[in-house]
Amino acid sequence: MAGARRMGPWAVPWMMLCLLCLPPSARAQTKIPLETVKSWADAFGGELYSIVTKYSGSPLLQKKYKDVEPTLKIKEVDGLELVKKFSDQMESMLRRKVEAVERLVEAAEDADLNHEYNSSLEFDYYNSLLINNKDENDNYVELGDEFILEPNEHFNNLLVNTTYSDIQLPTNVYNKDPDILNGVYMSEALNPIFVDNFERDPTLTWQYFGSSTGFFRLYPGIKWLPDENGVISFDCRNRGWYIQAATSPKDIVIIVDVSGSMKGLRMTIAKHTIVTILDTLGENDFVNIIAYNDYVHFIEPCFKGILVQADRDNREHFKQLVEELQAKGVGTVSKALTESFKILREFRDAGQGGLCNQAIMLITDGAVEDYEAVFEKYNWPDRKVRVFTYLIGREVTFAPNVKWIACNNKGYYTQISTLADVQENVMEYLHVLSRPMVINHDHDIIWTEAYMDSARSHGILLGVVGSDVPLRELLKLAPRYKLGVHGYAFLNTNNGYILSHPDLRPLYKEGKKLKPKPNYNSVDLSEVEWEDRDEILRTAMINGETGYLSMDVKVPVDKGKRVLFLTNDYFFTDISGTPFSLGVVLSRGHGEYILLGNTSVEEGLHDLLQPDLSLANEWIYCITDIDPDHRKLSQLEAVIRFLTGEEPDLECDEELVQEVLFDAVVTAPMEAYWTTLALNMSLDTEAGVEMAFLGTRAGLMRSALYVGSEKISNKKFLTQKDKESIFTMDHFPLWYRRAAEHPPGSFIYSIVSEDDSEGGGLPKVVTVSTSVSVSVDGKMGIAAAVGVQIKLDLLQRKFWMAMQQPNDSDCSALDGACPLSCQDDILNCFLIDNNGFILVSKIPEETGKFFGAVDGSVMTQLLNMGMFRRVTMYDYQAMCKVPYHHHSGARPLLSPIYAFLAAVKWLISDFLIFLLEFNMSSFWHSDNLADAKAVFHHSHKHKKHDTLQPCDTEYPVFVYEPAIKETNGLIECGDCQKMFVAQQIISSNLLLLVTDAVCDCSVFPPVPMDAKEVKYNASVKCERMRSQKLRRRPDSCHAFHPEENAQDCGGTAGISVCPTLLLLPLVLLLR
DSSP, X not given: OEEEEESSTTHHHHHHHHHHTOOGGGOOSSOOOHHHHHXXXXXXXXXXXXXXXXXXXXXXXXXXXXXXXXXXXXXXXXXXXXXXXXXXXXXXXXXXXXHHHHHHHHHHHHHHHHOOOOTTOOOOOOBTTTTTOBOTTSOBOTTOOOOOOEEEGGGTTEEEBTTOOEEEOOTTSOTTOHHHHHHHHHHGGGHHHHXXXXXXXXXXXXXXXXXXXXXXXXXXXXXXXXXXXXXXXXOGGGSHHHXXXXXXXXXXXXXXXXXXXXXXXXXXXXHHHHHHHHHTXXXXXXXXXXXXXXXXXXXXXXXXXXXXXXXXXXXXXXXXXXXXXXXXXXXXXHHHHHHHHHHHHHHHHXXXXXXXXXXXXXXXXXXXXXXXXXXXXXXXXXXXXXXXXXXXXXXXXTHHHHHHHHHTTTOOEEEEOSGGGHHHHHHHHHHHHHHHHHHOOOOOEEESSSEEEOOOOSSOOOEEEEEEEOHHHHHTTSOGGGGTTTOEEEEEOTTSBEEEOTTOOOEEEETTEEEEOTTTTOOBHHHHSTTOTTOHHHHHHHTTOOEEEEEEEEEEETTTTEEEEEEEEEEEEEOTTSSOEEEEEEESSGGGEEEEOOOOHHHHHHHHTOTTEEXXXXXXXXXXXXXXXXXXXXXXXHHHHHHHTXXXXXXXXXXXXXXXXXXXXXXXXXXXXXXXXXXXXXXXXXXXXXXXXXXETTSEEEEEESSOGGGOSOTTTTSTTOGGGSOOSSOOXXXXXXXXXXXXXXXXXXXXXXXXXXXXXOOOEEEEEEEEEXXXXXXXXXXXXXXXXXXXXXXXXXXXXXXXXXXXXXXXXXXSOSSOBTTSTTEEEEEEETTSBEEEOSSGGXXXXXXXXXXXXXXXXXXXXXXXXXXXXXXXXXXXXXXXXXXXXXXXXXXXTHHHHHHHOOOGGGOOOOGGGOOOOOOOOOSOEEEOOOTTTOOOOOOTTOEEEEEEEEEEEEEEOTTEEEEEEEEXXXXXXXXXXXXXXXXXXXXXXXXXXXXXXXXXXXXXXXXXXXXXXXXXXXXXHHOOOOOOOOXXXXXXXXXXXXXXXXXXXXXXXXXXXXXXXXEEEEO
């Protein structure tokens, strides 16, 4: 039984009634006087409040902002106007990137026209693997001349040569092959264009030319490093960006012969062929696989009769099923062909699938006839479906029939005898599908998940030119300060995949290493903004609409251990000329206001020069990354030089600079206040107060140390090593965000959990913060947040001192044990925060733990009484453990320079996200849960054989209901009853919990916070895989062209790559 006292006169009698109505047998073994606990909480809360207000200086800062309210203006942000402005700027920026690549196309076309193929050409070039290598005689090796490399900040301090490009070749491509030499020689003409592009637009990063012969010209030039086996496996032709640039969307049905004659090596080659075909597909493509012997069956029964999007999940699922194929029986291909044609026709007629190219891939070791009747019925005379045939093995008896099938259906025939033949032979189908694009006279811009352009030629794909577009450059156009404390901007593609979002987590930790998740580029908008359950936001953005939507959302913070409840307004529009949409999110209330203050440059500049002041270095106050002379400047240095006129060429955000000046003036008195306190601190009474700090909505920060820097317990705090504690491009500091959602004047106390404490030991410090608000014309804005960091030891000392009654206490009016102390063996006393994490306990090892894991009986009762509530959260980017023997087809998706970068270092701040390789997966909910640790939710030491794979998880967050100031109750524990009392600590997010330590209540299990993997039953899983999320198709399609030579279909009439015929689609990749 239990009682609770809510705010209101009716609560007290009800609580007393519950306690008085207990039967005699239900008496608690230890009776805890409620008045005693309340007096302890009040005394402790009062002393704590006195310390944190004094050393943070929060009353002074609040007064200083109150004093300037008459000069302040609070402007309401027009979200639609803001998102349209950002979109226009992004469109202009992307257009500049397009123009740079168009200049490369023009230069390559001119070079190709002026180049005459020379089969005996001798030509030395810079081979990126061999540059700067010397032989035993100290001479440079062939193709490895001196190539000056210097670190460049713009390219993440990698060693590069910004005056020249160099050439990368896969290990299996001969570096002196005539086709290679002619292509490299011809493409030398791109060097001055690379350099000129970079000079015109210093925000450009990597520029490149990928050739169909296999070489990859990269600017700026780098030293390419082999893998641990000495192999260069990167082949630009295998990359998704190359393949998607070379072809239009595709509907593919793969038919594989699994009759008895395919046993052994033939089946191995066939499986590898299927996997290689799957690797050429992307999110604009659709696919299915049919196996045939005595009968026809879909290798995934759930996909019977349909095509599914070739996203990463479906491709990897198919690969696993392909591995399980076994050869037996007799092959009858006609039924499989018939089924394939029917599926493709049904999808075409229903307006589903890619609505462009359609093809059947027939993989077999022979065909006893040509099946002319099937083609005549389903594909002739229009031949809307191309048929590509792959003859497996060395046997040529049935080769004429297999070739006839391809040549009479606008396809291509190849024979694959060994595993080494697979890659080159599969790639031939791409040459065929690229013919219409090449021949087409239009220079249309085709956007899939990347930018492409078709250049005029006569039917042969020679290569792809492109450039990377750093996502960071796009996001700079949506300044953080305009979005408020919780606001953010995000980008998604026509397929609904996230390009940029503050909650996108592309990396996971394995041991001490950060690695890209297998699905890092397949996160759907609905998996991040999962409160959009009806996908209203997703649908509107994919359709390129402009509009507004409001949602109540639960925002996970502090690695998912805490949650903020916000009402967010979503404003969205398309980015013209691209397949992308932009969203801007503003939190309702203070998040939609901008504070505008006014001060003189002279006064503000004086206060900016104070040593305790810093600015958010990830914010763009002034543009410092274009002019090399400015790159070494911090944002604060740049602002000062701009204001003093030392750097007249600096381009700065004048509105943001004005806000900084205003905040510098208002917060300036804090420096003198903190300094005076530091000089007069009492080491006896206040030992443990280590630091004071503040931050303003303009990204300005001040801090002061109350102890020597060598004595600071948390040295990462307010540094780049602790991103959560500083202003970044993605978010305000966590202590600022949490304080903003707490009543002004009330302090948020935050302790790192046991998993996140520095060095893996027990937590040592507590961060305390409160918000500072201003009000103008009835509008309330958050101007700043201020706080202190104190040693946990100080909090504990004050706690234990307050939690006791003197021996001479008057106990006459108290019902229960008296005098009482939390140090008594009969009591357990805890200080917990509003999410249930322990700050103080008798057992030091419990510090930082979730209270429910320590005492399940009391936590269960607090939940039942409503003092805490369980909030269910979902993580659709989790990584779950699987047994080491579990088969996973997941493979990392690599960028053009990933092989090099991985050999040096994974650059977390600049990893490449390729638009061409995004895929989509949805979210569903199920009550069938299985244990799994989510990397998002808790760090975890994995066993040697543990592997991780993407999964969906569900996890709880526990939240205190502040309307309940105090509560108490009795818990039936079998042979005894356990009493507990909970009391709120004033002006804080803390609670005092006093419980009976004598009664053993271990019959109650702990209340876990562990994430659980969401397991889907067979029917739900099938529905999930079959479902087709809304997507916007690319605008352009090149399926056929009347000038095609359909008889150029393989065998002796194979395609020969003529270097004088050129297609150079443009591709712009975001990273």
